[in-house]
Amino acid sequence: MTALLLFSFGFILEKxxxxxxxxxxxxxxxxxxxxxxxxxxxxxxxxxxxxxAGPWGLLQPVADGIKMFTKEDFIPNKSERxxxxxxxxxxxxxxxxxxxxxxxxTTLTLGGLNWSLQVADxxxxxxxxxxxxxxxxxxxxxxxxxxxxxxxxxxxxxxxxQMISYELAMGLxxxxxxxxxxxxxxxxxxxxxxxxxxxxxxxxxxFLFFVCSLAECNRAPFDMAECETELxxxxxxxxxxxxxxxxxxxxxxxxxxxxxxxxxxxFGGYHFPGLDPGWLGGLMxxxxxxxxxxxxxxxxxxxxxxxxxxxxxxxxxxGWISLIxxxxxxxxxxxxxxxxxxx
Amino acid sequence: xxxxxxxxxxxILKGMFTTLKHFFRKxxxxxxxxxxREFAPVYRGWHVLKRDEEGxxxxxxxxxxxxxxxxxxxxxxAAEREKGEENLYREEKYAAVYEINMLRCIFCGLCEEACxxxxxxxxxxxxxxxxxRQNFIFGKDMLVEGTTPDTRIDVTVRQKHLTEHK
Numbered sequence: 001m002t003a004l005l006l007f008s009f010g011f012i013l014e015k016x017x018x019x020x021x022x023x024x025x026x027x028x029x030x031x032x033x034x035x036x037x038x039x040x041x042x043x044x045x046x047x048x049x050x051x052x053a054g055p056w057g058l059l060q061p062v063a064d065g066i067k068m069f070t071k072e073d074f075i076p077n078k079s080e081r082x083x084x085x086x087x088x089x090x091x092x093x094x095x096x097x098x099x100x101x102x103x104x105x106t107t108l109t110l111g112g113l114n115w116s117l118q119v120a121d122x123x124x125x126x127x128x129x130x131x132x133x134x135x136x137x138x139x140x141x142x143x144x145x146x147x148x149x150x151x152x153x154x155x156x157x158x159x160x161x162q163m164i165s166y167e168l169a170m171g172l173x174x175x176x177x178x179x180x181x182x183x184x185x186x187x188x189x190x191x192x193x194x195x196x197x198x199x200x201x202x203x204x205x206x207f208l209f210f211v212c213s214l215a216e217c218n219r220a221p222f223d224m225a226e227c228e229t230e231l232x233x234x235x236x237x238x239x240x241x242x243x244x245x246x247x248x249x250x251x252x253x254x255x256x257x258x259x260x261x262x263x264x265x266x267f268g269g270y271h272f273p274g275l276d277p278g279w280l281g282g283l284m285x286x287x288x289x290x291x292x293x294x295x296x297x298x299x300x301x302x303x304x305x306x307x308x309x310x311x312x313x314x315x316x317x318x319g320w321i322s323l324i325x326x327x328x329x330x331x332x333x334x335x336x337x338x339x340x341x342x343x
Numbered sequence: 344x345x346x347x348x349x350x351x352x353x354x355i356l357k358g359m360f361t362t363l364k365h366f367f368r369k370x371x372x373x374x375x376x377x378x379x380r381e382f383a384p385v386y387r388g389w390h391v392l393k394r395d396e397e398g399x400x401x402x403x404x405x406x407x408x409x410x411x412x413x414x415x416x417x418x419x420x421a422a423e424r425e426k427g428e429e430n431l432y433r434e435e436k437y438a439a440v441y442e443i444n445m446l447r448c449i450f451c452g453l454c455e456e457a458c459x460x461x462x463x464x465x466x467x468x469x470x471x472x473x474x475x476r477q478n479f480i481f482g483k484d485m486l487v488e489g490t491t492p493d494t495r496i497d498v499t500v501r502q503k504h505l506t507e508h509k
Contacts, residue, residue, distance in 0.1 A: 043370070044362050302362065
């Protein structure tokens with residue numbers, strides 16, 4: 001009971017409004033990321049992309065949403081009923097939870113009140129991120145297993161093996177970031193990049209984290225799980241209507257949040273040399289961060305539409321034999337750098 | 344393979360740069376139906392049954408086009424011209440029912456070559472789409488041109504190109 005008294009009504013209201021706005025923005029960005037993907041893919045392929053639904057095809061995500069809702073929603077006869085129904089929910093839940101620890105800006109001043117722009121300023125921010133990335137495997141695994149389809153299971157197992165392998169290299173490269181900033185809290189890491197971005201101190205670490213994010217999002221050259229969709233099945237073969245829509249949507253949410261985390265950890269978050277994040281009443285911070293995030297989303301898509309995908313054994317070899325030793329080397333170099341240059 | 348070749352990174356970056364160049368190029372897409380591609384002057388499209396200068400139908404239902412058609416798309420029923428119909432049809436025999444099945448037609452133009460009465464020509468119009476198979480059997484209402492000057496169909500471009508380049 002006393003714990004409840006710690007949270008005043010104003011605090012709860014502030015966080016509730018922030019969560020709602022963040023939720024809406026994340027869903028909106030993910031929806032238009034699908035539109036952006038199709039348009040960007042088209043421009044890379046010398047064609048136009050969706051241009052029929054609304055001006056420049058801007059209402060295409062709305063049309064896709066309506067299409068998803070109006071399809072027949074079936075549950076296969078021999079599937080594990082409740083796991084089948086809840087698996088997409090688990091996937092999208094974990095994807096959205098990651099957005100809670102990202103510092104979107106300094107403080108927002110609206111109507112004389114100061115709103116902090118981070119939903120949860122936990123001092124174990126990075127640990128939370130890695131933990132949730134591990135939980136993200138559950139949605140895919142449960143979806144593939146509950147479909148009672150050998151090929152779905154096969155696709156799901158490959159996807160989960162891939163995600164687990166690349167989490168290790170991701171975690172190891174994050175340790176180097178923690179060594180530089182001395183704290184696990186994301187806000188501290190971002191604030192310490194006000195002078196110089198982390199990517200300058202950690203180019204190898206940034207490269208490793210970027211590649212592992214591509215693998216975690218099941219994207220680009222690492223889309224083993226998706227490609228089986230084209231070939232045989234994959235974890236979302238037996239899904240239809242909005243459950244399938246949730247899986248596909250959650251992938252884009254995952255991509256957006258991963259890009260934002262890359263921007264926060266290595267590219268200075270809401271700091272930009274010459275621009276003060278306190279402008280426009282504090283709105284400049286989120287604008288800067290979203291700008292960087294959109295740039296990384298473009299790079300994700302750029303890579304996807306350039307490279308052929310990895311074969312499964314090449315993928316596992318890359319994760320275990322190439323990236324983990326590189327991450328360890330990165331840690332050693334960072335340690336040596338800190339020792340000699342005392343940063 | 345050298346070290347730089349084995350890590351694939353320079354090759355990846357070169358490929359990404361190539362893709363980026365394509366991103367900024369103009370797309371090759373033609374936004375049909377807002378824009379249309381230019382057809383060759385001899386393009387063979389939707390047929391027309393022409394009338395002469397006085398507005399009388401040229402077609403006498405002789406059946407040479409139906410015989411010439413490799414896809415057997417043309418069918419017709421002949422009829423005798425009555426007393427008061429001299430201004431409608433040129434000769435005593437005319438086609439009461441004339442049907443072309445546009446889904447069978449291959450737009451080869453052999454019917455136009457076979458016609459002895461300068462009746463059937465192929466124009467550069469595109470056959471409109473439909474959802475129902477039966478609506479593609481075009482009768483005289485879809486094929487015969489109108490009588491007023493603005494409903495006549497001009498076939499001279501294709502004919503001139505054919506005769507010039509014989």
